[in-house]
Amino acid sequence: MIKFLPEENYFFSSLINDENYFSGFSAKILGDGRKIETLIRFFSQENINFLKIIIPEQIHSANVALVPQQKDDYQIEKIEEVDGLITNKARVLLIVRTADCLPIIYVEKEKGVVAISHNGWRGTIKKISKNIVEKMISLGADKKKIKVAIGPGIGSCCYKIDEDRYFQFKTEFDGYSEKIFVYRGSWYLNLALLNYLLLLDWGIKKENIDFFPFCTFCDKKRFFSFRRDKGKKEYGEMFSFIIKY
Numbered sequence: 001m002i003k004f005l006p007e008e009n010y011f012f013s014s015l016i017n018d019e020n021y022f023s024g025f026s027a028k029i030l031g032d033g034r035k036i037e038t039l040i041r042f043f044s045q046e047n048i049n050f051l052k053i054i055i056p057e058q059i060h061s062a063n064v065a066l067v068p069q070q071k072d073d074y075q076i077e078k079i080e081e082v083d084g085l086i087t088n089k090a091r092v093l094l095i096v097r098t099a100d101c102l103p104i105i106y107v108e109k110e111k112g113v114v115a116i117s118h119n120g121w122r123g124t125i126k127k128i129s130k131n132i133v134e135k136m137i138s139l140g141a142d143k144k145k146i147k148v149a150i151g152p153g154i155g156s157c158c159y160k161i162d163e164d165r166y167f168q169f170k171t172e173f174d175g176y177s178e179k180i181f182v183y184r185g186s187w188y189l190n191l192a193l194l195n196y197l198l199l200l201d202w203g204i205k206k207e208n209i210d211f212f213p214f215c216t217f218c219d220k221k222r223f224f225s226f227r228r229d230k231g232k233k234e235y236g237e238m239f240s241f242i243i244k245y
Protein backbone atom coordinates (compact mmCIF):
# COMPACT_ATOMS: atom_id res chain seq x y z
CA MET A 1 0.00 0.00 0.00
CA ILE A 2 1.18 3.52 -0.80
CA LYS A 3 1.13 5.67 2.34
CA PHE A 4 1.57 9.37 2.92
CA LEU A 5 3.21 10.99 5.90
CA PRO A 6 1.60 14.44 6.14
CA GLU A 7 4.14 15.96 8.52
CA GLU A 8 7.05 14.77 6.44
CA ASN A 9 5.43 15.19 3.05
CA TYR A 10 6.52 12.08 1.27
CA PHE A 11 4.77 8.95 0.02
CA PHE A 12 6.17 5.47 0.51
CA SER A 13 5.30 1.85 -0.13
CA SER A 14 4.59 -0.34 2.88
CA LEU A 15 5.96 -3.25 0.82
CA ILE A 16 9.38 -1.65 0.87
CA ASN A 17 10.03 0.49 3.95
CA ASP A 18 11.11 -1.19 7.18
CA GLU A 19 14.01 -0.89 9.63
CA ASN A 20 16.50 -1.77 6.88
CA TYR A 21 15.10 0.12 3.88
CA PHE A 22 14.01 3.73 3.51
CA SER A 23 12.38 4.86 0.28
CA GLY A 24 9.83 7.39 -0.88
CA PHE A 25 8.38 9.81 -3.37
CA SER A 26 8.49 13.48 -2.40
CA ALA A 27 5.49 15.81 -2.48
CA LYS A 28 5.81 19.23 -4.11
CA ILE A 29 6.02 21.09 -0.81
CA LEU A 30 9.47 19.59 -0.16
CA GLY A 31 10.80 21.65 -3.04
CA ASP A 32 12.39 21.20 -6.43
CA GLY A 33 14.27 17.90 -6.48
CA ARG A 34 16.56 19.16 -9.23
CA LYS A 35 18.24 21.33 -6.60
CA ILE A 36 20.88 19.60 -4.51
CA GLU A 37 19.99 21.69 -1.45
CA THR A 38 16.43 20.27 -1.56
CA LEU A 39 17.84 16.75 -1.28
CA ILE A 40 20.39 17.59 1.40
CA ARG A 41 17.78 19.42 3.50
CA PHE A 42 15.33 16.51 3.35
CA PHE A 43 17.83 13.76 4.12
CA SER A 44 19.32 15.78 6.97
CA GLN A 45 15.88 16.37 8.47
CA GLU A 46 15.12 12.67 8.22
CA ASN A 47 18.47 11.85 9.84
CA ILE A 48 19.52 9.62 6.97
CA ASN A 49 23.04 8.45 7.46
CA PHE A 50 24.26 8.13 3.88
CA LEU A 51 27.71 7.85 2.38
CA LYS A 52 26.71 9.16 -1.00
CA ILE A 53 23.84 10.48 -3.06
CA ILE A 54 23.80 9.08 -6.59
CA ILE A 55 21.86 10.88 -9.32
CA PRO A 56 21.42 9.58 -12.88
CA GLU A 57 21.65 12.08 -15.74
CA GLN A 58 18.22 10.91 -17.10
CA ILE A 59 18.37 10.98 -20.88
CA HIS A 60 15.21 8.88 -21.52
CA SER A 61 17.30 5.76 -22.11
CA ALA A 62 17.02 2.20 -20.80
CA ASN A 63 20.58 2.34 -19.45
CA VAL A 64 21.12 1.16 -15.89
CA ALA A 65 24.27 1.70 -13.80
CA LEU A 66 25.50 -0.61 -11.08
CA VAL A 67 26.58 1.69 -8.27
CA PRO A 68 29.56 0.69 -6.15
CA GLN A 69 30.06 1.92 -2.62
CA GLN A 70 32.94 4.33 -2.73
CA LYS A 71 34.37 6.33 0.05
CA ASP A 72 35.77 9.41 -1.57
CA ASP A 73 35.49 13.12 -1.07
CA TYR A 74 32.38 13.57 -3.12
CA GLN A 75 29.11 13.38 -1.29
CA ILE A 76 27.08 13.61 -4.46
CA GLU A 77 27.76 11.86 -7.73
CA LYS A 78 26.01 12.21 -11.04
CA ILE A 79 26.17 9.25 -13.41
CA GLU A 80 25.97 10.20 -17.06
CA GLU A 81 23.79 8.62 -19.73
CA VAL A 82 21.71 6.42 -17.45
CA ASP A 83 18.09 6.43 -16.23
CA GLY A 84 18.33 3.63 -13.71
CA LEU A 85 20.52 2.83 -10.72
CA ILE A 86 21.06 -0.40 -8.86
CA THR A 87 23.19 -1.37 -5.87
CA ASN A 88 23.64 -4.04 -3.22
CA LYS A 89 25.74 -1.72 -1.05
CA ALA A 90 24.53 -0.10 2.14
CA ARG A 91 24.05 3.63 2.77
CA VAL A 92 24.09 4.61 -0.90
CA LEU A 93 21.12 6.85 -1.68
CA LEU A 94 19.72 6.30 -5.16
CA ILE A 95 17.66 9.16 -6.61
CA VAL A 96 15.55 9.97 -9.66
CA ARG A 97 13.75 13.24 -10.41
CA THR A 98 10.40 13.31 -12.22
CA ALA A 99 7.34 15.42 -13.00
CA ASP A 100 4.80 13.31 -14.99
CA CYS A 101 7.26 10.52 -15.91
CA LEU A 102 7.09 7.55 -13.54
CA PRO A 103 9.63 6.93 -10.82
CA ILE A 104 9.87 3.22 -9.95
CA ILE A 105 11.57 1.76 -6.87
CA TYR A 106 12.63 -1.90 -6.53
CA VAL A 107 13.98 -4.05 -3.70
CA GLU A 108 14.86 -7.69 -3.07
CA LYS A 109 15.36 -7.88 0.66
CA GLU A 110 16.92 -11.32 1.03
CA LYS A 111 19.83 -10.47 -1.26
CA GLY A 112 19.78 -6.81 -0.27
CA VAL A 113 19.52 -5.41 -3.79
CA VAL A 114 17.85 -2.03 -4.38
CA ALA A 115 17.15 -0.08 -7.57
CA ILE A 116 15.36 2.93 -8.97
CA SER A 117 14.38 4.04 -12.47
CA HIS A 118 12.96 6.94 -14.44
CA ASN A 119 10.27 5.61 -16.77
CA GLY A 120 8.97 8.14 -19.22
CA TRP A 121 7.32 7.03 -22.44
CA ARG A 122 10.69 6.47 -24.10
CA GLY A 123 12.13 4.47 -21.19
CA THR A 124 8.93 2.40 -21.12
CA ILE A 125 9.19 1.58 -24.83
CA LYS A 126 12.86 0.74 -24.38
CA LYS A 127 11.92 -1.46 -21.38
CA ILE A 128 14.16 0.01 -18.72
CA SER A 129 12.36 -1.92 -15.95
CA LYS A 130 13.26 -5.17 -17.66
CA ASN A 131 16.92 -4.15 -17.59
CA ILE A 132 16.61 -3.38 -13.88
CA VAL A 133 14.96 -6.71 -13.07
CA GLU A 134 17.60 -8.61 -15.08
CA LYS A 135 20.46 -6.77 -13.36
CA MET A 136 18.92 -7.45 -9.95
CA ILE A 137 18.76 -11.16 -10.83
CA SER A 138 22.42 -11.05 -11.92
CA LEU A 139 23.21 -9.82 -8.41
CA GLY A 140 21.46 -12.87 -6.98
CA ALA A 141 17.95 -11.48 -6.51
CA ASP A 142 15.01 -13.88 -6.75
CA LYS A 143 12.42 -12.49 -9.17
CA LYS A 144 9.59 -13.83 -7.03
CA LYS A 145 10.82 -11.75 -4.10
CA ILE A 146 11.36 -8.46 -5.88
CA LYS A 147 9.05 -5.75 -4.54
CA VAL A 148 8.21 -2.74 -6.65
CA ALA A 149 6.58 0.63 -6.03
CA ILE A 150 5.37 2.60 -9.05
CA GLY A 151 5.38 6.26 -8.05
CA PRO A 152 3.36 9.33 -9.04
CA GLY A 153 3.04 10.06 -12.76
CA ILE A 154 0.61 11.60 -15.21
CA GLY A 155 -2.65 9.62 -15.36
CA SER A 156 -4.71 8.52 -18.34
CA CYS A 157 -7.07 11.38 -17.40
CA CYS A 158 -4.43 13.86 -18.65
CA TYR A 159 -1.82 12.06 -20.73
CA LYS A 160 -2.97 12.91 -24.24
CA ILE A 161 -0.82 11.46 -27.02
CA ASP A 162 -0.67 12.17 -30.73
CA GLU A 163 -1.32 9.56 -33.42
CA ASP A 164 2.36 8.84 -33.99
CA ARG A 165 2.93 7.97 -30.38
CA TYR A 166 -0.31 6.01 -30.24
CA PHE A 167 0.79 3.81 -33.13
CA GLN A 168 4.26 3.48 -31.68
CA PHE A 169 2.81 2.11 -28.43
CA LYS A 170 0.18 0.04 -30.21
CA THR A 171 2.86 -1.64 -32.32
CA GLU A 172 5.14 -2.33 -29.39
CA PHE A 173 2.47 -3.37 -26.86
CA ASP A 174 -0.41 -4.59 -28.99
CA GLY A 175 -1.55 -7.17 -26.47
CA TYR A 176 -2.30 -4.42 -24.00
CA SER A 177 -4.18 -2.04 -26.32
CA GLU A 178 -7.55 -2.55 -24.69
CA LYS A 179 -6.19 -1.74 -21.28
CA ILE A 180 -3.72 1.09 -21.79
CA PHE A 181 -5.51 3.46 -24.18
CA VAL A 182 -8.57 5.61 -23.66
CA TYR A 183 -10.17 7.49 -26.56
CA ARG A 184 -11.86 10.80 -25.76
CA GLY A 185 -11.66 12.73 -29.04
CA SER A 186 -7.91 12.03 -28.84
CA TRP A 187 -5.89 9.12 -27.53
CA TYR A 188 -4.86 9.02 -23.89
CA LEU A 189 -2.28 6.61 -22.47
CA ASN A 190 -2.17 4.95 -19.06
CA LEU A 191 1.61 4.78 -18.65
CA ALA A 192 1.52 3.53 -15.06
CA LEU A 193 -0.80 0.65 -15.92
CA LEU A 194 1.41 -0.31 -18.86
CA ASN A 195 4.47 -0.39 -16.62
CA TYR A 196 2.55 -2.47 -14.09
CA LEU A 197 1.46 -4.99 -16.75
CA LEU A 198 5.01 -5.21 -18.10
CA LEU A 199 6.39 -5.93 -14.63
CA LEU A 200 3.85 -8.77 -14.27
CA ASP A 201 4.97 -10.07 -17.67
CA TRP A 202 8.57 -10.13 -16.57
CA GLY A 203 7.72 -12.26 -13.55
CA ILE A 204 7.13 -9.81 -10.72
CA LYS A 205 4.32 -11.07 -8.50
CA LYS A 206 1.11 -9.08 -8.42
CA GLU A 207 1.08 -8.84 -4.63
CA ASN A 208 4.61 -7.42 -4.76
CA ILE A 209 3.71 -4.33 -6.80
CA ASP A 210 2.41 -1.12 -5.25
CA PHE A 211 0.59 1.19 -7.56
CA PHE A 212 0.13 4.94 -7.18
CA PRO A 213 -3.42 6.28 -7.24
CA PHE A 214 -2.86 9.97 -8.09
CA CYS A 215 -2.21 11.96 -11.27
CA THR A 216 0.58 14.56 -11.17
CA PHE A 217 -1.23 16.82 -13.64
CA CYS A 218 -4.56 16.80 -11.75
CA ASP A 219 -3.15 17.17 -8.25
CA LYS A 220 -1.53 20.56 -8.42
CA LYS A 221 -1.29 20.87 -4.68
CA ARG A 222 0.92 17.85 -4.18
CA PHE A 223 2.82 17.37 -7.46
CA PHE A 224 4.88 19.16 -10.04
CA SER A 225 3.81 18.43 -13.61
CA PHE A 226 5.91 18.91 -16.73
CA ARG A 227 2.91 19.18 -19.02
CA ARG A 228 1.06 21.58 -16.74
CA ASP A 229 3.88 23.83 -15.58
CA LYS A 230 6.76 23.61 -18.07
CA GLY A 231 8.15 27.07 -18.75
CA LYS A 232 6.36 28.53 -15.74
CA LYS A 233 8.12 29.86 -12.68
CA GLU A 234 6.57 27.20 -10.42
CA TYR A 235 7.94 24.30 -12.46
CA GLY A 236 10.02 21.80 -10.54
CA GLU A 237 10.48 18.06 -10.15
CA MET A 238 9.76 15.63 -7.34
CA PHE A 239 12.55 13.39 -6.06
CA SER A 240 12.25 9.68 -5.38
CA PHE A 241 14.77 7.71 -3.38
CA ILE A 242 15.81 4.42 -1.83
CA ILE A 243 18.60 3.51 0.57
CA LYS A 244 19.41 0.36 2.47
CA TYR A 245 21.19 0.45 5.80
Ligand SMILES: [Zn+2]
Pocket: 154, 155, 156, 157, 158, 159, 215, 216, 217, 218, 219
Ligand atom coordinates in the same frame (compact mmCIF):
# COMPACT_ATOMS: atom_id res chain seq x y z
ZN1 LIG B 1 -5.01 13.77 -14.47
